[in-house]
Amino acid sequence: MEQFVLSFRKDISLIEEPEGEQVILQSPDCKLTFKQVTSGLRTALNILVTKGATAQQLMDLVQQSDRIVGKLKWFYHLQKFSELGWLCHSVFIDDIPLAIAIPIASDNQFPARDVDIQCQYTLSRFAYCHQVEQQMVLESPLSQAKVILPNWRSAALVAKLAKPQNCHNLATEISGITEEIAQQFVALLLNTQMLSQVQQNGTLEEAENITLAQWEFHDLLFHTRSRKGRHNNPAGGTYRFLGKIETLPAVKPKMSADSIDLYKPDLETLKAVDPPFTSVLEQRTSIRNYGQTSLNAQQLGEFLYRSARVRTLIKMEPAQISSRPYPCGGAIYELEIYLVVNICEDIPSGLYHYAPEAHQLCWLSGKTDHVEELLKGASQSTGSPDPPQVLMIIASRFQRLAWKYESIAYATMLKHVGVLYQTMYLVATAMDLAPCALGYGDSDLFAKAVGTNYYAETSIGEFILGSKDPNYQES
Template sequence: MTVTGRPPRLLPAEELAGEPAEEPAEEQGGGPRTLLRLRPEVVVTAQGDDLELTHPWGRQRVHALGAATVQRLEALTRESADLADLERLGDGGRLLHLLRRFPYLVITTLADRFGEPIVTAVPIARSASLPDGAPAPETLVLSRFAYLRRLPEDHEGACVLESPMAPFRLTLHRPSVGAFVAAVTAARPVTEASRLAGLDPAAGRSLAALLAETGLLDDGTAGDPPLWDFHDLLFHARSRPGRHDYPTGGVYAHPEVAQLPAVPGAGARESGDGIDLPVPDWDEVIARDPLLTEVLEGRSSVRDYAAAPVTLDQLAELLYRVARIRRIVPADPEDPHGYDVVDRVYPAGGATGELEIYLSVVRCEGLVPGVYRYDAAAHRLRPRPFSGPADEAAFRELMTAAWRATGCTVDPQVLLTVTSRFGRLSWKYSQIAYALTLKHVGVVYQTLYLVATAMGLAPCGLGSGDTDAAARALGLDWTAESSVGEFLIGSRPAHLPRRATRFADIVGQARSSG
């Protein structure tokens, strides 16, 4: 569940403590009120003076709290309470002590004197600490990893401020808060940022303190990690549990959308029956393949080709041994989460079979230069003729990008572009879908390396490619199916062996030096 910090209903102070409510601080000339409540996923199970807390991170038992504290904690699952009222409780602040013991379960809201929310801080990691109203910094600047985004429509257009460096997510309930955040993208005094955002100084100080306590500012001491790019750190933090509270894994978050077919149909620019590829003979392959250890030790990237190019038969065997579909297990029609399982040579999470392979051919004996899609179920190449000069220009861009990725060392013979039909994964998996497809690409790379080496071809995985050129050259909508890996295949020069004859390592050297 994504907690957006919806407007809270206040728990009266007399209900909390049996005492008359005092005038809110803001009416006495102070700043915004601080409201606390438990996350909506928290379940409080009372057992006399004891209770059990069940929440997204697990479960805890707390003993000997006293019936009054148990009752007050249960109330915080339904309503918000003013921090000032909690601090006036006559039982020694036992409830506040408990909230500070489990700060990752507590939502903090800055509200105006009427209890209407201004900004809400939602803990998203167990490392979160309860904001304690520390003084605001005099000058502040936003972390370079912080970002502002709109949540989907089912969250009523809520806008949130997040950062992979912060254990909190802030929901901004008013445009003036967004303006304050924009003002501190450059280092500014709190008073100046408040004036630019149209906030009164007290509200600006409270907001600045909350930004500091929730980890969304560059604090100028430890600083932001210098070796991370923004997108890399965000991707890492959001695609693994621990630094966020979004639903993760096989949660089937899109039941209203039909799962994409296991085998894609004819695509753009495809027509006709295609080119049926020869199926390799098992006995012949087994008779000539080197041993696995010889291939593992002999594997290397080869950026040098023989004079004669790779052949169609060689490409056919490589694709068959690496990328074909071995079988499809149909979905159970009675299972709402069922989908066709795709079994391939390489392992893949969920067996979704989202990866496809396209061939961009410059030189191949038996194959006309151009673009082809590998039909992994029929072991067939589907030509994708260029529809005009723009497609042909995109093809040249794609090959130029591959040439540059090799350090401009080799003119490609055949470029294999690995694409992902993202919907096959994201239909089932949340948060981890893109990370999972990249793990699959890595498995495909290793399988291509091993099989190509065993066959005596020249393999070379590339570290980058041109997403836009690939989409135009291959005829794809890049948001639905996009390139996620590039791999060159060519003819291996005769002087390069395809197998190793011994282990190569630096074990002896490392041991003698260390």
């Protein structure tokens, strides 16, 4: 029989109606009402909301006062609590908690896998420790629970498990830990997918799984925490900073007074002369080499106007929003476009910020070493001998979106980069230019080149543009 101490999550409360036979269990999102509560059940529920007890102790207690029918009902209730993700499992050492597994998903599974005293176990490469509200917490994107490590011995056990260990080793090397406690601790981490078992041939169960092997730690963590299902963090438009921190403006203030007014095309004329939508869609392709004659200021103006200008500003509470040619979650528009102009007729080479409301390029610097490095990085990404004529660097004013959205802010920004890329591709194709998205850029270098605070605004995408060679043939 497992020795884990079972208790309810701290956010589950028991409401006992005075002199009534009814008790209510209340979680933040669900309520269970128990009518005609027997004394055994009432006591067991009270234990679960306070110090907890092992499954065996709870069962004995219920059976003692409620007999066999009460025991059967208790199994049913316990199963329900488990399905709701209400039950914590703890390991204690001398009445002090050593590890507490708290469910973070409603269909939390605690499979009760056995721990063989001879077997070796090691920490999953997906498990990580961090400090949350002054507690050390072990989490993993593979797990539907988080494990609180409230004790120096728990941290020492986790540190030891960075290398394969059996329970005997753990007990020998950490004072105060018996083999039995080590076994319970390992079982708790194994049941919460924090550990992987070392096979007889020396390989790890986890590494042999070819699906998992192809996930990197940061990607899987980002995926699980920015989608519903495997966590219970607040998510969506929660406005958690409303009334505490001012939101950023809908349009970033112009970054310099030294600006170039850009050409504005006549949209009515374009509607009449543009190639049909399907031919634009079908001709769209990534082009990494350019014509003899470079892009010019009029083309760059038209391209930016059609892809990314502010169409209108919209007054809205609690924050102003805008309308632009590409879509954006909440119409918040956190993305900024910076341009490294390498060669563009009638526009001096250098680094600019695109002011989307004024439809201007604001001069930031000439081709400094940092700017040259940004261009070099873009050239390397394409593998083409032609350096980009214009490199567009898409940066995010992170807090503009994170002020409203929780759990999904960064994932949403990357989606915005995608929709902006496609808008740019289609506009460039309709204009017979040479576009190409890039997959990787240096955000630290960008922050240095522009002088932004990396955590407030830096690059999250790159796109290159140039003139199309009239003899261009798709290979």
